[in-house]
Each structure stands twice: as structure tokens, then as C-alpha cells.
Amino acid sequence: MKNSVHTAYVVLLVAVGVLGTVLPVLRGCSYYSTPLEERSFHPLYESLKPTGIVGHGYGIIGSLMILIGVGLYSSRKRLRVFAAVGKMKYYLEFHIFLCLLGPILIVYHTTFKIGGLVAVSFWSMTAVVFSGLIGRYFYVQIPKGIQGNELSVGELTAENKKLAEAMTTRFRLDADILRRIDAIASPPKDPVKMSMIETINFFLMNDLTRRARLRTVFRRLEQQGYHRHALGALRATATRRIVLTRRIALLQQFRQIFHYWHVVHLPFSIIMVAILLIHVAVAIAFGYTWVW
Amino acid sequence: MVLLIAVPSVAVCQISPGELSSAHASLEGIGNCTSCHALGKTIDDNRCLGCHVELRTRIPAGTGFHGRLNGKQCVECHKEHFGRSFSLVRFNPNTFDHASIGYRLEGKHAALECDKCHSPGHVAAQDVQRNTKLMAGKTYLGLSQECRTCHEDRHRGQLSAQCQQCHVPDGWKPAVRFVHEAAKFRLTGKHVTVECARCHNRFLPDGKTVRYVGLEFSACSSCHTDPHKGKFQKSCESCHSTRGWVEIAAGAFNHSTTRFPLRGRHASLKCEQCHGTPGRSTGRPAAGSFAIEKFQRCADCHKDTHRGEFSGRADGGACESCHTENGFSPSTFAHSSAKFALQGKHQQVPCAKCHPVSTAATNGVVVREFRVKRFQRCADCHEDGHAGQFAYRADGGECAGCHYVDGYLPATYTPDDHRKARFTLTGSHVAVPCAECHPANTVRARSTRRFVWSELPKCEACHRDVHGGQFPAAKYGGCASCHTSEAWNRLLFAHDKTSFPLTGKHAGVECVRCHPAQGAGSAAGARRFVGTPTKCSDCHTASSQGSNGLRRNQ
Numbered sequence: 038m039k040n041s042v043h044t045a046y047v048v049l050l051v052a053v054g055v056l057g058t059v060l061p062v063l064r065g066c067s068y069y070s071t072p073l074e075e076r077s078f079h080p081l082y083e084s085l086k087p088t089g090i091v092g093h094g095y096g097i098i099g100s101l102m103i104l105i106g107v108g109l110y111s112s113r114k115r116l117r118v119f120a121a122v123g124k125m126k127y128y129l130e131f132h133i134f135l136c137l138l139g140p141i142l143i144v145y146h147t148t149f150k151i152g153g154l155v156a157v158s159f160w161s162m163t164a165v166v167f168s169g170l171i172g173r174y175f176y177v178q179i180p181k182g183i184q185g186n187e188l189s190v191g192e193l194t195a196e197n198k199k200l201a202e203a204m205t206t207r208f209r210l211d212a213d214i215l216r217r218i219d220a221i222a223s224p225p226k227d228p229v230k231m232s233m234i235e236t237i238n239f240f241l242m243n244d245l246t247r248r249a250r251l252r253t254v255f256r257r258l259e260q261q262g263y264h265r266h267a268l269g270a271l272r273a274t275a276t277r278r279i280v281l282t283r284r285i286a287l288l289q290q291f292r293q294i295f296h297y298w299h300v301v302h303l304p305f306s307i308i309m310v311a312i313l314l315i316h317v318a319v320a321i322a323f324g325y326t327w328v329w
Numbered sequence: 330m331v332l333l334i335a336v337p338s339v340a341v342c343q344i345s346p347g348e349l350s351s352a353h354a355s356l357e358g359i360g361n362c363t364s365c366h367a368l369g370k371t372i373d374d375n376r377c378l379g380c381h382v383e384l385r386t387r388i389p390a391g392t393g394f395h396g397r398l399n400g401k402q403c404v405e406c407h408k409e410h411f412g413r414s415f416s417l418v419r420f421n422p423n424t425f426d427h428a429s430i431g432y433r434l435e436g437k438h439a440a441l442e443c444d445k446c447h448s449p450g451h452v453a454a455q456d457v458q459r460n461t462k463l464m465a466g467k468t469y470l471g472l473s474q475e476c477r478t479c480h481e482d483r484h485r486g487q488l489s490a491q492c493q494q495c496h497v498p499d500g501w502k503p504a505v506r507f508v509h510e511a512a513k514f515r516l517t518g519k520h521v522t523v524e525c526a527r528c529h530n531r532f533l534p535d536g537k538t539v540r541y542v543g544l545e546f547s548a549c550s551s552c553h554t555d556p557h558k559g560k561f562q563k564s565c566e567s568c569h570s571t572r573g574w575v576e577i578a579a580g581a582f583n584h585s586t587t588r589f590p591l592r593g594r595h596a597s598l599k600c601e602q603c604h605g606t607p608g609r610s611t612g613r614p615a616a617g618s619f620a621i622e623k624f625q626r627c628a629d630c631h632k633d634t635h636r637g638e639f640s641g642r643a644d645g646g647a648c649e650s651c652h653t654e655n656g657f658s659p660s661t662f663a664h665s666s667a668k669f670a671l672q673g674k675h676q677q678v679p680c681a682k683c684h685p686v687s688t689a690a691t692n693g694v695v696v697r698e699f700r701v702k703r704f705q706r707c708a709d710c711h712e713d714g715h716a717g718q719f720a721y722r723a724d725g726g727e728c729a730g731c732h733y734v735d736g737y738l739p740a741t742y743t744p745d746d747h748r749k750a751r752f753t754l755t756g757s758h759v760a761v762p763c764a765e766c767h768p769a770n771t772v773r774a775r776s777t778r779r780f781v782w783s784e785l786p787k788c789e790a791c792h793r794d795v796h797g798g799q800f801p802a803a804k805y806g807g808c809a810s811c812h813t814s815e816a817w818n819r820l821l822f823a824h825d826k827t828s829f830p831l832t833g834k835h836a837g838v839e840c841v842r843c844h845p846a847q848g849a850g851s852a853a854g855a856r857r858f859v860g861t862p863t864k865c866s867d868c869h870t871a872s873s874q875g876s877n878g879l880r881r882n883q
């Protein structure tokens with residue numbers, strides 16, 4: 038897919054996602070904000086209640102989106118027949134889109150009233166979504182190739198070396214500045230000895246403080262007479278260097294963390310789907326068939 | 330991870346989307362879903378009515394609030410799974426339209442609080458009474474629309490159970506819807522305005538409940554006392570109506586049964602003209618009542634328009650002596666009983682001609698003087714048509730001397746009476762109409778006939794001297810010396826007394842031969858008598874024709 042097409046595709050997904058999130062709120066804000074005991078007397082109750090024409094629709098469409106999102110991505114990852122059908126990246130993006138918007142619609146279907154057995158599915162879904170967001174964060178920390186395969190440490194190191202050379206040759210950075218930049222990416226202690234929590238904490242803090250620390254370095258460069266435009270380009274390169282350096286240092290830890298993440302993400306998904314199916318079966322059994 | 334999944338599942342091991350309300354809390358649990366939910370049917374109303382059995386009969390019957398919802402499903406109004414504190418019934422008494430359940434709150438009902446009526450003590454429906462839970466809580470079921478559901482029957486079963494037939498919710502009193510026409514005793518006339526308590530003044534044995542039925546009403550005497558004390562021996566209705574005691578039905582009351590039968594014009598009077606009207610005094614005792622104590626005499630009711638003029642009579646001037654009940658006029662007064670008996674034309678004279686209206690102050694009432702002081706003489710009433718010509722007579726010229734009450738003419742003065750006059754009518758005078766001798770004239774400036782002369786008129790006064798003054802009265806003594814009243818030609822004339830006595834054949838000669846008519850066109854009496862020549866030759870001629878020798882004188 039061309040970049041422009043991909044960009045448009047992503048923009049479309051984002052737009053649909055935003056609309057799918059905002060429009061139901063605009064439509065049913067007064068209903069959703071009504072206290073639970075008063076909702077049955079709200080004019081929008083009949084349409085927005087979980088069995089209402091709109092509310093039930095939210096649930097069905099949201100569920101289908103989740104099922105399709107999970108099914109497609111899992112199939113692409115696990116089934117050999119799909120191995121050559123499109124890039125994993127695009128499947129992931131679509132999975133993220135469907136599994137973000139789908140749960141949002143599910144939330145509207147619940148009318149923010151969670152109870153009963155299906156509440157387990159809901160909270161499982163919530164755990165899956167949030168774990169998915171965390172997983173996405175962890176996922177990008179593990180560099181991958183175009184086909185989505187993980188890159189080796191050697192490949193990452195070679196790439197990092199290229200970045201160092203670019204900074205010294207192109208931007209004529211001295212070793213001291215380079216060292217300061219690298220220091221930003223360095224963990225406080227040996228990554229092997231860092232626990233999972235320390236690793237995550239370092240990553241989070243590093244992401245939060247990286248800009249400020251880099252700014253301090255670049256102030257010195259400004260004092261040295263570096264032009265702003267050059268500093269802008271240098272900042273991008275420096276940032277990539279810091280991230281890559283950090284990733285290389287903690288690659289193993291992140292692989293482990295990502296491995297454990299699956300332990301949360303997958304079971305909750307299974308529970309979510311299982312109870313979802315029970316919920317749907319019971320609803321149909323009791324006559325709540327939406328438009329049929 | 331397992332615990333994370335299992336605990337919530339165990340703790341919330343149900344497919345319920347939320348807690349049931351406290352009213353349905355006993356139905357909580359996965360095993361009770363079908364208590365309300367029917368498979369494939371969402372919420373089945375029959376499941377609801379399986380517990381709410383009181384509505385199961387009322388909804389199909391269309392009674393009460395739920396029976397008038399036109400097939401609305403239970404779940405449309407009564408939601409669930411909103412938690413324990415959720416109220417299944419959202420009912421605002423202030424905005425609820427009570428008319429929607431078939432019983433409009435009107436009048437004082439509208440101001441009542443709900444629980445004034447909807448209280449366990451007022452529940453009439455047995456199925457609701459059997460439901461102890463409903464009876465213990467707050468239910469709006471089970472009331473009857475009968476008034477006695479909430480209100481005590483103050484009539485103690487005397488009247489219909491349908492209180493609204495007489496009463497309205499605005500208040501028990503007055504019973505505005507009550508129409509007495511529905512009762513056996515229909516109110517008419519003045520009965521309509523009588524306060525209820527006036528007639529319904531009796532009570533049931535409890536001494537407090539007014540009796541409305543079982544009252545005796547067939548006769549007026551059931552409520553009214555008979556002021557006549559049974560004297561008339563008739564029912565009240567035969568004379569009276571409910572429009573009032575004083576309004577007697579026309580022809581209903583036989584006044585003849587009283588001591589004063591109504592006769593004549595009395596019969597056409599309105600009762601109140603004699604008996605007064607209620608509230609308006611007539612000056613008689615007990616204004617408006619019918620008992621009149623003084624009625625025996627006309628004067629007891631009628632004012633004496635004669636103003637006591639006849640009070641001197643033996644009967645004290647009793648009206649009935651002259652008047653009847655047919656009217657004061659004409660009276661029955663027999664003038665013959667008066668000192669002046671009406672005779673002749675007097676009988677035809679209207680009373681007013683002789684009895685003028687009094688000139689005294691009468692306050693506008695026409696009063697005539699009937700006691701005429703002067704009536705003895707004709708002249709007391711009649712004008713002397715002869716202008717006092719006969720005043721010289723001994724009777725003073727009294728009309729009755731010549732005239733009769735049958736009329737002035739003809740007078741009763743006969744020729745025989747005329748003989749007693751200074752001018753005695755004799756002979757042909759008797760046949761002469763009075764008017765010829767007594768023509769119309771002016772006597773004492775009055776136009777009348779002259780009947781009296783200061784001197785007896787001589788023949789010349791009436792007769793023309795046909796002798797042309799040959800015989801002056803002073804010398805010959807007037808016409809009477811020769812003529813009589815029998816006829817002109819009945820002569821008293823004796824030729825012997827003349828200067829030419831008729832002797833011999835002269836005695837047989839007709840007068841006219843010696844005394845011929847004088848001149849052409851002369852009247853028959855125009856003959857020469859005086860100065861007739863007496864010589865023979867004045868009449869006779871020496872003729873030989875065997876005549877007697879008389880010259881005929883032309």
C-alpha cells in the first residue's frame with residue numbers, strides 16, 4: 038500500500054472511530070447522564086436501552102466488530118493460509134480499530150449499567166482493551182521488520198551505529214554531546230538485573246523525561262551556535278538514537294514483558310467472547326432479537 | 330487469573346442485567362428468570378398477572394386504571410432490573426387524572442388526599458381483601474364507586490343506595506339533584522318552596538335519622554290542621570290548591586255553605602276583595618283570613634254613599650231596603666213607599682233628574698241627594714211654564730190643577746174647567762184648539778202661551794169684526810149682543826131692537842136681501858147692517874113684474 042493510501046486509510050479509520058465514539062454521546066448524552074432510576078422514564082429510553090432498537094444495535098455491531106477484529110488478526114497471526122495475505126501491520130491496525138470502536142459501542146449498549154454475568158464479559162473486554170493499549174506500547178518497543186518479524190540485536194545495533202555516525206558526521210557533534218545524548222537512553226543499572234517493574238518504570242519515566250533532558254543538551258548546542266533548523270533535524274535523529282539504544286538495552290526484558298502481556302490479553306479475550314456468546318444466546322432465548 | 334474470573338462469576342452468578350426492585354427481590358436468581366420472562370416472548374403479561382391476580386380480572390373487564398390502558402403491556406410502565414431502590418410504580422397523585430379510571434373527582438372529592446378514600450377500611454372487593462400484602466401496604470385497588478363505600482348512609486337504608494341520584498360531590502346539602510317528582514308525593518305550588526324539614530320533621534326510632542319514607546301524605550290533613558274544623562265536610566283539594574290557601578279554585582268553594590252565600594255581584598268578586606290578601610291589611614280582623622265577623626249588614630263592607638241620609642228610616646238606612654246584590658244601581662227602591670209616589674211620567678224620569686249630585690264635599694264619590702226637601706209642589710221641581718200667569722189662583726198656580734203626572738199635555742184643564750174661568754168656554758169656543766186662543770207669546774220675558782189676561786179679552790181680541798166696525802161695542806155691547814158662541818149665525822139679534830123692526834113680510838125676508846155683501850171679494854160678514862136704508866124705496870122699486878116691488882139693490 039502506498040504511503041498516501043495508507044495515510045488516507047488510517048485517517049478514515051480514525052474519523053470513523055471518532056464519529057463512532059462522539060455521535061452516540063451527542064445523541065444520548067441526556068439519557069446516559071440520567072440517574073439509573075429515572076432512565077425508564079426518559080424519552081430516549083425505548084431506543085437507547087440495551088434492548089432498544091439503537092441500544093441493541095450498538096451491542097450487535099460492537100460485538101461483531103470485536104469478533105471480526107479478533108478473528109482476523111488471530112487468523113493472520115496463526116493460520117498459514119493467511120500468512121501471505123497482507124502485512125501484519127495492516128491487520129494489527131484494523132484489529133486495533135475494530136477492537137477499540139467495538140468496545141466503545143458495547144459501552145453504549147450497556148448504557149453504562151454493568152451487571153449480571155455479562156458484566157464479567159464486559160470487564161474482560163475492558164481488560165482486553167486496556168491491555169491492548171499497553172500491549173501496543175510494548176509492541177512498538179520491539180522493533181520489527183517490514184514483514185513484522187522481530188529484528189535481532191545485531192541488526193538493531195548496526196542501525197544504531199549508523200545513527201551515531203550520522204550525528205557525528207552530518208551534524209558534527211562532538212563526543213561529549215553524543216555521550217550526553219546516549220546517557221539519556223541508558224538505564225540506571227544493568228538491564229539484566231532490572232526487574233520487570235523497574236524496566237517498565239524506567240521506560241515510562243524515560244519517555245516522560247526524554248524531551249526535557251534532550252532540550253537541556255540542545256540548549257548547549259544552541260550556545261555553541263547550532264542553527265535551529267539543524268537542531269530540528271538533529272533532534273529527530275537523536276530521539277531515534279535514544280529510543281533505539283533503549284530498546285537494544287532492554288530488548289530482552291521487553292520480550293519477556295510482552296510475553297507476559299499475552300497471558301493477560303488472551304485469556305481475558307477468551308472469557309470475553311465466551312460470556313458474550315452466552316449473553317447473546319440468553320438474550321435470543323428470551324426473545325430479544327433486535328430487528329428480527 | 331482464574332480467581333479473577335471465578336470470583337466475579339460466583340458472586341454474580343446470574344444473567345440478570347441488574348438487580349430487581351425490592352418488590353420483586355424474592356424473584357432474584359437465575360432460576361427465577363422465567364417467572365417474568367417467557368422464552369422467545371420477552372416479558373409475558375400473563376407472567377405478571379400470575380402474581381398480580383387482582384388485575385387479571387380487572388384488565389379484561391376494562392375496570393379501574395389498568396383496565397383502561399387499551400392493551401398496554403405491563404413492561405411499558407413497570408421496568409425492572411434497575412436496582413433495589415427502583416420504584417416500579419411512578420405515580421404522582423397531584424397530576425394523576427382520576428377521570429381516566431372512570432371516576433371523576435369533583436366537588437369536595439377533588440380536594441381530598443388519596444388515602445382518605447383509598448384506605449384498607451374502604452376496600453370492598455373481596456379479592457383485594459384476601460390479599461393481606463395489599464391490604465397491609467398501599468393499594469388503590471378494591472374500591473367501589475358506590476358512595477357508601479366511604480360514606481355512612483345517613484338515611485339508614487330508607488332511600489336508594491345511589492346517593493348521587495340526589496347528592497353531588499360539592500356537598501351533601503342541599504340535595505340539589507333530588508327532584509320530588511320522583512317521590513310519590515309531588516311538590517307543586519307552595520309546597521315547592523317549603524323547607525324539607527317542615528314536612529320531614531319525624532325521625533326513625535333512633536331519634537336522629539330524619540324519616541323520608543313512610544310518611545303519611547294522602548290527605549292535606551296529614552300536615553295541615555283544618556281551620557274549618559270539618560264544617561265543610563269536603564276534602565281540602567276540592568277548594569284549595571297548593572298555590573295557596575287563599576287561592577280558591579274557581580267554582581270549587583261553595584260559598585253558599587257559609588253564613589254569607591254569594592249572590593249577585595258578590596259572586597263575581599275575587600276572594601281577596603272581601604277577605605283581603607295575605608300581608609295586606611284590609612282593616613278587617615285577621616287580614617288574609619277568611620273569617621269575617623261582621624258581614625250581616627251591607628254597611629259592614631260597603632261605605633254608605635248616602636252618607637247617612639237614610640239613617641232616619643225605620644230600618645236605619647239599611648242598603649238592602651233599596652239595593653240588591655245585583656248591584657247598587659238600579660236600586661229596588663219603590664218610590665211608592667216614599668212620600669212622593671212616582672206616578673205617570675215621573676216613573677220614567679231617571680233618578681238623577683230629581684236627585685242631583687250633592688254639592689257637598691264627597692271626596693270624589695258621587696253622592697246624590699235622595700231626601701228631597703221640597704217636592705210637594707210641582708214647582709219644587711218643575712219650572713212654571715206659564716210664567717206665573719196662574720199665580721193669582723187660590724192654589725197659587727199649582728200645576729196639578731191643570732196638568733197630570735202623565736204629562737203636561739194634554740192638560741187636564743177641560744172645557745168644563747174653562748167654564749169656571751173668567752172666560753167661560755161655550756158653544757163653538759169649546760171646539761177651538763187652545764192654541765188658537767192662547768197662541769205662543771212672550772209673558773214676562775218668557776216664551777209661553779198667554780192664558781191669563783188682565784182683562785177678559787173681547788170678541789175682537791180673537792175674532793175679526795166682519796161688520797167693519799158697524800157695531801161699536803160701546804154702543805151695541807159687542808159681538809155678544811147679537812151673536813152667541815154657538816155659531817155666528819146663531820144670532821141673538823132681535824131686529825125689533827133696531828130702528829127697523831121686521832114686521833109683516835119683512836120678517837120672512839132673508840137678511841142678505843136687505844143686507845147684501847159689500848164690494849167684490851168682500852168677506853161673508855162684510856155686509857151693511859148699520860145705516861141700511863130703511864125707506865121702502867131704498868129697497869123696493871115700483872115694478873110691475875109681479876114682484877113685490879123690491880128693487881134689488883146691488
